Amino acid sequence: MAIQTVSGETLNLTGKEKAAGLLIGLGPEISGNIIKLLPDTELDKITTELLNMERLDPSVRDAIFEEAYQLSLGHEYVSQGGIDFARDALIRALGKEKANEILDKITSTLQETPFAFIKKADPVQLVSYIQNEHPQTLALILANLTPIQSAAILSSLDPSIQPDVARRIALMDRTSPEVISQVEGVLKRKLGSVLTQEVTTMGGLEFLVKVLNQVDRVTEKTVLDGLDQDSPDLAEDIKKHMFVFENITMLDDRSIQRVLKEVDSKELGLAMKGASETVKQRIFKNMSIRAADMLREDMAISGPVRLRNVEEAQQRIVKIIRRLEEADEIVIQRGGAADLVV
Numbered sequence: 001m002a003i004q005t006v007s008g009e010t011l012n013l014t015g016k017e018k019a020a021g022l023l024i025g026l027g028p029e030i031s032g033n034i035i036k037l038l039p040d041t042e043l044d045k046i047t048t049e050l051l052n053m054e055r056l057d058p059s060v061r062d063a064i065f066e067e068a069y070q071l072s073l074g075h076e077y078v079s080q081g082g083i084d085f086a087r088d089a090l091i092r093a094l095g096k097e098k099a100n101e102i103l104d105k106i107t108s109t110l111q112e113t114p115f116a117f118i119k120k121a122d123p124v125q126l127v128s129y130i131q132n133e134h135p136q137t138l139a140l141i142l143a144n145l146t147p148i149q150s151a152a153i154l155s156s157l158d159p160s161i162q163p164d165v166a167r168r169i170a171l172m173d174r175t176s177p178e179v180i181s182q183v184e185g186v187l188k189r190k191l192g193s194v195l196t197q198e199v200t201t202m203g204g205l206e207f208l209v210k211v212l213n214q215v216d217r218v219t220e221k222t223v224l225d226g227l228d229q230d231s232p233d234l235a236e237d238i239k240k241h242m243f244v245f246e247n248i249t250m251l252d253d254r255s256i257q258r259v260l261k262e263v264d265s266k267e268l269g270l271a272m273k274g275a276s277e278t279v280k281q282r283i284f285k286n287m288s289i290r291a292a293d294m295l296r297e298d299m300a301i302s303g304p305v306r307l308r309n310v311e312e313a314q315q316r317i318v319k320i321i322r323r324l325e326e327a328d329e330i331v332i333q334r335g336g337a338a339d340l341v342v
Contacts, residue, residue, distance in 0.1 A: 018064050020049035025061040070094065070102050123152035129190050135161055139168035140175060140183055147210035154211060155219040162219065163226020170208040170234055209241045243322060243332065245271060245314035249282055251321070255330035256286040262320045265291075269299045271313040 013021070023031040023046070035046070073090070090099035123145075130141060130153075138157070142150040142165065150169075154162060212220050227235035248256065260268070260283070272280055272295075284292040324330045 013064075016045050016049045018067070019046055021056055021061060021064045022068055023050065024056045025065060070098070071105060073102075123149045124156065127153055127156045130187070131157060135164045136168055137183055138165045139172060140180070141187070142211070143169050143172055143204075143207060147207065147213075150207075150211045151215045154223070155215045159219075159222045162223050163230065166208055166212070166223045167227055167231055167234060169211070170205045170238065172204055205237065205241065209238060212238065212242055213247075239322070240315075243318055245274075245318055246276060246279055247332075248279055248321070250333045252331055252333070253286050255324075255332075256283065258324060258330050259317070259321055260286060262324070263317055265295060265298070267313050267316065269295055269302065270305060270310060271317050272299060273302075273305055274307065274310040274314065 023034065026034070073093070087099055087103055090102055093099075094102070126141075126149075130138060133141070138161075142153060145153070154165065157165065212223060215223075224235055224239065227238065243250075248259075251259065268283070272283065275283075284295070287295065321330065321332075325332055
């Protein structure tokens with residue numbers, strides 16, 4: 001497939017050559033993490049290309065990066081709203097010719113995506129068809145939906161099986177194509193022509209955390225309490241990942257003010273060393289002008305600090321946040337909104 005460099009030169013590179021060029025451009029550390037995820041059949045092909053590609057011209061590298069970014073952007077648009085939405089967004093961003101070129105590449109692979117036919121299904125509609133399936137089957141299905149879809153389905157399942165399904169999602173790694181094909185076949189027969197297309201496959205601990213961050217508080221507690229009994233180590237690992245310091249923006253102003261009453265100013269200053277500007281401004285907003293100025297001054301004169309110390313301070317504050325939520329003293333907005341009454 002051809003790519004065009006910044007200078008306008010057109011190069012004919014195979015998909016394997018582009019993949020190898022992308023890995024070389026990303027460097028050994030990032031590429032090593034990517035290579036670990038490749039199936040053996042693809043790994044052999046890419047390794048051969050890496051050995052043959054002794055050097056990578058910067059202009060070629062940049063062209064490969066640009067194409068990879070555009071394809072990634074296209075997949076994201078397709079995931080958000082389907083082909084028509086993606087086409088409109090890409091035309092606005094890149095022009096009609098480039099947009100069509102990207103979509104042609106994307107649509108050629110969509111049919112190979114597991115569970116592509118249930119991407120846009122109504123979660124409530126899906127539950128009625130799959131709620132009596134085995135927990136492992138349910139976990140496989142949920143791991144191939146978006147976190148928002150999976151959260152809605154998990155919340156609608158019988159509470160007695162929610163922890164088991166969640167555990168199986170968190171521990172899921174790779175599933176054989178044969179098993180996926182069998183489950184797809186059963187679902188297609190059950191659902192008929194009810195559902196539309198497209199899906200992004202996910203799974204594992206990170207995916208489950210995203211799901212639990214979307215569900216209501218009752219479902220979250222049911223899942224975690226169940227996992228505390230059956231898989232306490234896994235439950236603890238999930239809790240550590242569920243709410244991070246950057247998520248403090250999910251709190252309303254009153255809740256942030258309540259948290260700040262529990263946190264020592266030096267601890268807060270250390271934690272904010274590694275925070276985004278958005279988080280910093282949100283915290284400063286909920287302090288008095290004098291207290292905010294003093295904290296800024298302390299942070300400025302404290303000098304460099306170890307990342308590990310920053311992360312430990314952030315984790316201690318996160319524990320305070322979760323404790324206050326357990327006591328119903330603060331509100332964490334899940335799924336973009338919280339259920340509140342005035």
